[in-house]
Amino acid sequence: MQELLDNYFTLSDGSKLPRIGFGTYTEDFSDNTKAIGEAIECGYRFFDTASLYETERCLGEAVKNSGLKREDFIIETKLWIDEMGYEGAKAAIEKSLKRLSMDYVDIYMIHWPRQTGKDDEDWKKLDIETWKAMEEMVDEGIVKRLGVSNFLPHHLQNLLDNCRIKPVVDQLELHPGYSQERALHYCMKNKVLPMAWSPLARGRDNAQIANEILSKLSKKYGRSVQQISLRFLIQRGILPIPKAVSKEHMMSNLEVFDFALDGDDLSMLTNMPQCTWLGEHPDFHIPQAKSNPDNK
Ligand SMILES: NC(=O)c1ccc[n+]([C@@H]2O[C@H](COP(=O)([O-])OP(=O)(O)OC[C@H]3O[C@@H](n4cnc5c(N)ncnc54)[C@H](OP(=O)(O)O)[C@@H]3O)[C@@H](O)[C@H]2O)c1
Numbered sequence: 001m002q003e004l005l006d007n008y009f010t011l012s013d014g015s016k017l018p019r020i021g022f023g024t025y026t027e028d029f030s031d032n033t034k035a036i037g038e039a040i041e042c043g044y045r046f047f048d049t050a051s052l053y054e055t056e057r058c059l060g061e062a063v064k065n066s067g068l069k070r071e072d073f074i075i076e077t078k079l080w081i082d083e084m085g086y087e088g089a090k091a092a093i094e095k096s097l098k099r100l101s102m103d104y105v106d107i108y109m110i111h112w113p114r115q116t117g118k119d120d121e122d123w124k125k126l127d128i129e130t131w132k133a134m135e136e137m138v139d140e141g142i143v144k145r146l147g148v149s150n151f152l153p154h155h156l157q158n159l160l161d162n163c164r165i166k167p168v169v170d171q172l173e174l175h176p177g178y179s180q181e182r183a184l185h186y187c188m189k190n191k192v193l194p195m196a197w198s199p200l201a202r203g204r205d206n207a208q209i210a211n212e213i214l215s216k217l218s219k220k221y222g223r224s225v226q227q228i229s230l231r232f233l234i235q236r237g238i239l240p241i242p243k244a245v246s247k248e249h250m251m252s253n254l255e256v257f258d259f260a261l262d263g264d265d266l267s268m269l270t271n272m273p274q275c276t277w278l279g280e281h282p283d284f285h286i287p288q289a290k291s292n293p294d295n296k
Pocket residue numbers: 022023024025026048049111149150171172196197198199200201202203224226227241242243244245246247248249250252253
C-alpha cells in the first residue's frame with residue numbers, strides 16, 4: 001500500500017497519478033460495487049470507467065461506501081462516440097456526474113477519436129468541437145484535466161494543433177505482444193502519458209510466442225506472468241489499469257514495485273512479434289455499444 005502511494009507518474013500539468021490504476025469494464029452487467037469496494041480496500045485509488053461500461057454508478061457507490069474522502073480518489077471517465085460534439089459532450093458529462101454522484105471528475109476523455117462506421121469524414125472537426133466543450137468543463141471546475149483514448153498520432157496532432165488545454169493522457173491497448181511503438185513515441189515526445197488498457201491482454205493466452213517469453217521471465221523473476229506484464233509497462237513509463245474481480249488478482253497486481261526487469265528482458269518483451277491484439281482499430285473498427293437500461 002505504502003509502495004503504491006509512493007509511486008507516481010507526473011503529468012505535463014505537474015499533477016501526479018499512481019503508477020497503476022484499476023479498470024472497471026465488465027462484459028456482463030452484474031453489480032460490481034463489491035469488486036470495486038475490494039479494490040479500494042486493497043489500496044487502489046485511481047479508477048477508470050466510461051459511460052459505455054455502465055459501471056459509473058457502481059464506482060460512485062463504492063467510493064461513497066469506502067468512507068474515504070472524494071479527494072482521496074482519482075476518477076476517470078469517458079464520453080462515448082454517440083456523445084461527441086459540443087452539445088453532446090455537455091450533456092454527457094452531466095449524465096456521468098449524476099451516475100457517479102460526484103460534482104467533478106479528475107480526468108475526462110474522448111473514448112475513440114472518430115465514429116467509425118458512420119459517415120465520419122468530418123472527424124477532425126467533431127474532435128475539436130467535442131474538445132472545446134471539454135475545455136469549458138475545466139473552466140467550470142467540473143473536470144480537472146482532459147485526456148484521450150485510442151488516439152493515434154494523426155488524431156492527437158489534430159487536437160494539439162487546435163486545443164487550448166492539452167490532453168495529459170492517452171489510453172491505448174498496450175501489453176506484451178502489442179506495443180504500438182509509434183504511438184508511444186509520439187505520446188512521450190508530446191508529454192502525453194500513455195496509459196495501457198487490457199494490460200493483461202484480457203487473459204487471452206492464444207499466442208504461443210508471448211506465452212513462452214512470459215513463462216520464461218516468470219520463472220526467472222519468480223513472479224506471475226501478469227506481474228511481469230504490468231512491471232514491463234510501468235518500467236517503460238506506461239500506466240496500466242488492470243481489471244480484476246478476484247481479490248487475489250487485485251492484490252497480486254499491486255505487488256510490482258519491489259522488483260525490476262533488466263534491460264535485455266525489457267528489450268525482448270518490447271521486440272517480440274506482435275500478437276494478442278484485441279482487434280479494435282480507431283480508424284477501422286471499434287466495438288459496438290451494448291446497453292443496460294438499469295444503468296443509464
Ligand atoms: N479505452 C478503451 O477503449 C478501453 C478498452 C478496453 C478496456 N479499457 C479499460 O482497461 C481496463 C482493463 O482492461 P480489460 O478489462 O480489457 O483487461 P485486462 O485488465 O487486461 O484483463 C482482465 C482479465 O485478467 C484477469 N486478471 C487480472 N489480474 C490477474 C492476475 N493477477 N492473474 C490472472 N488473471 C488476472 C481478470 O480476471 P478476474 O476478473 O477474474 O480477476 C480478467 O479476466 C478495463 O477494465 C477498462 O477500464 C479501456
